[in-house]
Structure formats: structure tokens, C-alpha cells
Amino acid sequence: MTNAQAPASAEITEHAEAQAAPPRPAGRFDVAIVGAGPVGATLALLLAQRAPQLRIALVDGRGPQAGYDDPRTLALSHGSREILARAGAWPHDPGALPNTPIQHIHVSQAQRFGSTQIDALEHSVPALGYVVRYGALMRALDSASARLSARVEHTPPPSHTSPPSHAPHIDVLDSDIPGLHHFRPYRAIALRQDAQQVTITLRASVDDHAHTLHATLAVNAEGGLFEGQATRPRARDYGQTALVGFVTCERPRVGWAWERFTSDGPLALLPQEHGYALVWCCSHAQAKRRRELADAPFLDELHTAFGDRMGKFTSITARAGFPLGLNALGQVVDARVAAIGNAAQTLHPVAGQGLNLGLRDAFDLADALVRDARSAAAHRGVPGPAALAAFARRRRADRGLTIRITDLLPRVFGIDATPVARLRGMALASLDLIPPLKTAFARQMMFGQRG
Secondary structure, eight states, rough: OOOOOSSGGGGGGOOOOOOOOOOOOOOOOEEEOOOSSSSHHHHHHHHHHHOOSSSSEEEOSSSSHHHHHHOOOEEEEEHHHHHHHHOOOOOGGEEEEEEEEEEEEEEETTSSSEEEEEEGGTOOOOEEEEEEEEEHHHHHHHHHHOOOSEEEOOOOOOOOOOTTTTTTTTTEOOOOOEEEETTTTTTEEEEEOSSSSSEEEEEETSSSSSEEEEEEEEEEEOOOOOGSSSOSSEEEEEEEEEEEEEEESSSOTEEEEEEEEEEOOOEEEETTTTTEEEEEEEEHEEEHHHHHHHHHHHHHHHHHOOOTTOOOOEEEEEEEEEEEEEOOSSSSSTTTTOGGGGEEEOOOOGGOOOOHHHHHHHHHHHHHHHHHHHSSSSBBBBBOOHHHHHHHHHHHHHHHHHHHHHHHHHHHTTTOHHHHHHHHHOOOOOHOOOOOHHHHHHHHHOOOOHH
């Protein structure tokens, strides 16, 4: 572990001097969550359902349609599906959240010995994972939020003439009503904490006025992508771009996902609808060149890298690229503020662990807060900083192991030397030869380490 670092992002973190604890203000929120993507929204739902007495503020920097229109593809583990089901965001009706189950995962290294196959039936789960669109997941999360018995939507007031510069206009956002309060579109621009509370400064898109929100505890779930983040204590630039798109092929294999390690970097194909979501990690120069290729030569290169297991690739759409890196906090809790999801760690996409780790963050944090709220030490049923400390301890093993795995795999498989390739092949083959080792690996990918 590195030295403690404030878990909020650089853009919204500022610490105030500790003050004497005043009486608890009636209008202060109990928990404020900054960031309403899948991880922040899941935390808000879990808390609102399990601790309805709490006043929860969910700060959302964009309107709902922006989330619905997000074209990204997500790979959710079976464990993540269970978390979303507990939050009410994985409906029984399959049509309410369209998804493609992953029944089999094939892992191999290109033009080298060694491969392994993981099957859902071997591990007594209906599927190893599920491929969903980001926008569809956000709709499901919003639908679950709308079904809450206590939910209040807060939108900015109509824009009005700005007050004189010597008298800044500052609204205090508060409520005495228990339940989930969804503030959107409000953007957090500053955060400070003292001995008693956290103060978050928000700015709405409709005006330039500051709005202040006070909370007993705050959670930063606003992480963003690697390229837009401030450097954290544990950081590594892989010098790679994830080239993504949607491909079709001659002989698709229903329910199969593929992870193939090439000399360029990992190449993943995830079953989605009637084709595959592509994640092809390669150098920035190669990614740029491949993005600019015409469809036919691009598909030829993909076929060369992947092999002939599914025949020729026949189409490619929605090509885009994202720089890759590891960027993780040393500590996920600083007094009254915790970080989860991409606000705590951004990972290489190998094995698809980033969002899944973030959802486990949300689940464990909700559990720690609810347990503390129900404890005899809780004041008026409100969790305190001790709950965040318990959360940090609980997440240490899973977070540490997942970061190490996703950091090590692309670097080890990126070494092209023959002796190293042979060792990698033996390691992959050993998963089939030693069933307990394979089970442990599969369960780590599906559920993480239980804290």
C-alpha cells in the first residue's frame, strides 16, 4: 500500500481544517454520492432499499438521455448480475435489460502453445457473464430508482440574472425527507471535509451559480476514463489503446467469449446480439493505423490475429479508441470520504474486471454503511466514519488481487521471448490439468475475493 491519499478526484477535493463538532443540522444529507454511472447508481439503490431512514443525495452531472445514448459495451460477471439483481436493476423480464449470456470463455496465446476453456456448467452458474450496452443498463438503473417508495428528483431552478460579484448567489441544497434525492444535472466542482461533515459545491448546467450540499459522509464515484484523470499513487501507462467496435463473422459461436493474447496485446471478442463486441489492445500507432483502414483490410488483419475459429470476419462498425493505463489510489478512504469504481481505480480491460470490481466496491460499501447504521453505536441510525474504515479493510484483498492480476497479465503476455511464451503456455494448460486452480481463477473473475 502506498501512503494515504484523498480518494476524491483532484477536481473536487479540498480539505478544510478540523473544527469543533456542532449539533447535527436537520437538513443535512446522511450520505452524498458524487457520480451516477453504474457504480454510483447501484450504491444509491442498495442504500435506499436497505436503509430507508437515510437521506441519500445522488449527484449526477448529466441528464438521463446522455446515459441512455452512451454506445459503450459492458461485460458483467455473474457476481455483478447478482449485485444488480439485489439493487432491483436486473429485471426478471429479459426484454427489460437486453443482454447476451457468456456460457464459455476460451483463453489462448496467438501462435503459441497453451490454452484453456472455462464453462458455466463446470461452476454451477447459468452464465459466466453477460454482455450489455451501457445505455440499457442505465435505463434499468433509472427504472429501479423510479420504483423506490421515497425518491425525489431535483433539477436546477430556472436561470436568472446573476447577482453582483460582491454578493455571490449560493443555494444550500438540503432536505429533511428520508430516501434517495437525485440531483441532475449538477456537477461537483469542490469538496471539503471537517470533523463533522463534508461540504460539496455543485454547479448546475443552466446557470453559473454555486449550490452547496452538506453530508455526514461522501462517496466519490465519478472516475471518468484513464486519459482524463489526475495521476494517482499507483499508476502505469501501458502505451496502448483499446480499439473497440462491433464485428460479425461467418461462423459465430453462440455464448462464446474469446480472450487471445497477441504480440500486440490482448484481443477480446464478446458475444453481443448477432455479432461480437471487439476489444483489441495494441500500441497507439497501430490503433491509429487500424482505425483509418478501410473495412476489408481491417477485417483481414483481425482474422490474422484471431485465427479461423469463426471463419472470416464480415463487417466492422463503430470503431473507437481509448488509451489504457492503471491509475489507482493507495487508500480508498480518507476520514469521511470514500472512493469507489473508477474514482478508486482504473484498470487495463484484460479479463473485463474494471466495472465488476467497481460494483463489488458499491456492494461492500452499502453493506458496511447499513451495518453501521443498525449498530448500537449509530447516532439516529446514521452511519459514521467507522463504516468507511470497515469498508476499506473489507475491500483490501479483492482490490489488491484484482489490480495485480489485470496489471500483470498484459505485461507478461506482452513478452515475445520463446522461453517466457512456453512458461505462459504451461500456465494456461495447467488450469485444465489442475481443476481446483481453474475453479479458483474462475471464481475470482466472477465474484472476486470475499472480504
